[in-house]
Amino acid sequence: MKKITHILKDNHQNIINIWEKEVLIHVDAAKLANKIALHDHIPNILDDIIDILERHDEIEWNIEDFKIAKIEANSLEHGRHRASSAEFTAEQIMHEYMIFHNVIIRVFNDNRIENKAVYHLLKCCIDKSMLKSIESFTKSIHEMQNKLIGTLAHDIRNPLSAARLGIEMLNLDTTPERVERVKKMTMSSVDKALNMVEGLLDSISVKAGEGMMLSFSEMNLFEDVQTVYEEAQEVYSEKIIFECEDENLNGVFDATAIRRLLENLLTNAVKYGKAEKPITLKVSKLDDQYLQLSVHNYGTPIPEDKQKEIFNFLRHSSETNKKDLQSWGIGLTLVKMVAEAHGGKVSLESSEDSGTEFTVTISRTMNEPGKHRTKLNFSQNS
Template identity: 25%
Template sequence: MVMLPGSPLVRRLVIPVVFMFAVGAATIFGLASISASWQDKKAAVDSGRMVEHALTEEKTALAVLAKDYTWWDEPITRLFVEFDADYADSDFGGYLIDQHGAAAVFVFNEGGAQIYGRTDDRFEGGTEGSPEIGADPDLRLMNRQAMASGPTEPVVATGVVDLGGSLHVAAVSRFTPEIDSTDFAEPPPLGTLVILRRMDDKFLDHIGQTAHVQEFAILSPEAEKAGSLTAPLRSPLGDTLATLSWKPPTPGRDFLNWFLPPLLAVGLIMGLLLALVLSRVRQFAEHLASSEERLALALDAARDGLWDWNIETGDAHFSARWATMLGYRPDEIEPRTGAWESLVHPDDLPEVMRALADCRQGRSATYEVEHRMRAKDGSWHWILARGRVVTRNAAGAARRMVGTHTDVTARRLAEQRALDACAEAEAASRVKSHFLANMSHELRTPLNAIIGFSDMLLREFFGPLTPKQKEYAAAINTSGSHLLEVIGDVLDLSKVEAGRMELHPEPVDVSALVRSCAGLMASEADQGRVALETSLPPHPVEITADKVRLRQIILNLLSNAVKFTPTGGRVDVAVRLPAEGGLEISVRDTGVGMRPEDIRIALEPFRQLDDSMSRRHQGTGLGLPLAKMLAELHGGELALASEPGRGTTVTVTLPAPKRRAALRSVSGRSA
């Protein structure tokens, strides 16, 4: 067929394809633009939050440094008591500037007069000792705030100050000597420590990397840079000192600039696959939403309590969930490790302390232990405590540990209930086995009498019987014998389960025993027209075993094989000595066979497979399970392989024979 340009077929094909290309390209462009716009807006919001967080982190870090150096620090003590400028400059001011990146360090007395000052070469707030530093109103305000703190712990005042036209992050902390110290005749006078950190290009570069933004700059208070975000930098007195400006990330626009041109080209080429692409996108979005939902649910469900322990001071921080899982309000738990120790069960406390010591001393990487804690209502909750050392000092000793508490009371109670239920089930099983063992003995006595008297009747010890009477007496005798066999199997099974089965080992010629058992089953095989064949070694094979129980194993296997083999079938019993050691007795039939899932049922006591062959024969389903148990009592095992319509092979493996004796030849055929 030749398609001419402009023909209806061409138009019907090209126009929809072109339309699909156009719609596909427009849809992708629109979706990409919307997504890019949304991403850029979200990135701008996130960058602002990250910048604010980074500035807060800088203030916090400087505040922690100031606080650490004003709590009974030796260099500051010497500054107050016996001023040694060289010592203070090298061990105190110089260390803070060189090691911690401070731009300036000052010490003021309680009245605000400068006692000590040290700056680096680039400090623009004046020379050392210049009055402009102490006279700065923002610093004076922070000095008053610090001096207003209580005597038990320094309170750090932080802010941004403008000294000499240069912006600095300032941290002021009150010097607090150790309470009741006897190192000095009289307590040192009070004062404050001032640490300044310069907000220069290096500082801004560090903030920019932390916040993942570009083109960080400090502008005049009223300036505003196009295409950037701004945030005011205010002094402690509330004046706007400058404006912090940065360029927010634009992942969406960057993505479009790089990806949109090739995307449009690919969209034109792949327009026919647009439906498939959209389907894939929808599936991915649904999967992503499902994953996010699962993550949110998991985070909401993992309601762990958090703890943070300062090992050197003994202070601890416990989260609200840490307290509420025990029924306490957060303010009811003292933030000290002693409060935690008082809640731990006395029996569990030694193990908990050992685990903590192992983690602190580095013998274990993590701390993990389950212990009980007393709840507010007096009950005991099981807690899974986990943690690790996060900070060590120069000597390697642990300084800080953090971790979580998880309430595992429900799991521990469930485990205990499971253990109790298992113990009860085992006890009930033992009682059942003992009951069956005892009752089987009680049932044997009257059955022996019934069988004996019916046998005497059949032999006409008490006079001649009519044919009908003989028939009834034979039925009584047969039924009693069958019932006695069943009770015997139940008794043996119960003995094994109750642990009361005793073996009487003696030398046993396995070849002779198998031949004897095959002879006993020959008549039953003849009645069912089943060929019964034996394959035995040419010499006797003697092992040490309980002859009665071994005969019982072989007869049970032969009886099952003959019973479930249809007319014209075949049963083979063989004794084999594998090269790897041991002795194998296998019984193979060409009967109905079993499915793989039915083999487990056949090996369970009192279970029978519900097929036409098994329904034609009486039985309790004890033959195979009892043979398996008796084989295991001899230190061996029983394996069963079967295939529907192809027959079944049962193999009993026993320990290696005691010896082999080549005394006589034994025929390998019996029927």
């Protein structure tokens, strides 16, 4: 057995290189991934196989044997990663593993390994790893789909609530100017809810690496941002300050998505802010290419070690039970997705003294008008 593990160790990089070359030829989705993303956990799975061979001499096992369970962790991560990579399917993951298996067998053949039990053990390891990867991939796709649908369903309540409030206010004695403003707000809210229902239907067909369907158009974003502010003033009792020095916010945006982004940030600011302290919504131009939108509130700060985790679209199951992360809701995953779909990012500063501020940077020029489905980004650097 030591001879076999030495062969695999000596050929470790060669196995990975040959696998990569063949995967790029035969697996279509692999052509869209960069080299680091393509490798992800494959070298670790090979290390697991070597470790299993190295630790045990008894190799009359089957795929359910607890001795090959070590390979599960990296296999699960592989599947989760493929769910975040564009165009991968369960069939293409199986193809990856088939190529991986064949490359190792060729190394065994080149080194005249004739022990049938070793080939059997290798097959058990590959089958187990493939099974866990596809299981994780499938669960992750379902989780992404449920999160997108859940986010949309949750956010639809905001415009519908605003529209209902507007209708109720029209029954009250009020000035003609106020009636006109409330009618405008109500119509805007209904239109937004209809757009979101369309997005809800689009989310049912989510595939690996995909997020929401966004509809970009060339426009001035100022009116939409101002509408978010005016609706928030009507709905919430907290004082909200709106700062925007330049009303010329032209660019190519999905206005509905930007409004949802701001509404989620304002909702969290109201929920976690101090009622006696104002909330500030600020919009400014950074330069000819980028806009900056921020929402600030005073209140209990977000712990520094949690500030990146709350943006993660797919969290590990052990993390989803953390109430302090769950309590921020699924809206922040939408904030991150919308920012990145507009060629930008979201950042967070939070402390006891200065309060909590979410800052979103978006590009005015990156997108072309039309419908585009967003890509999921699982990086931690937002």
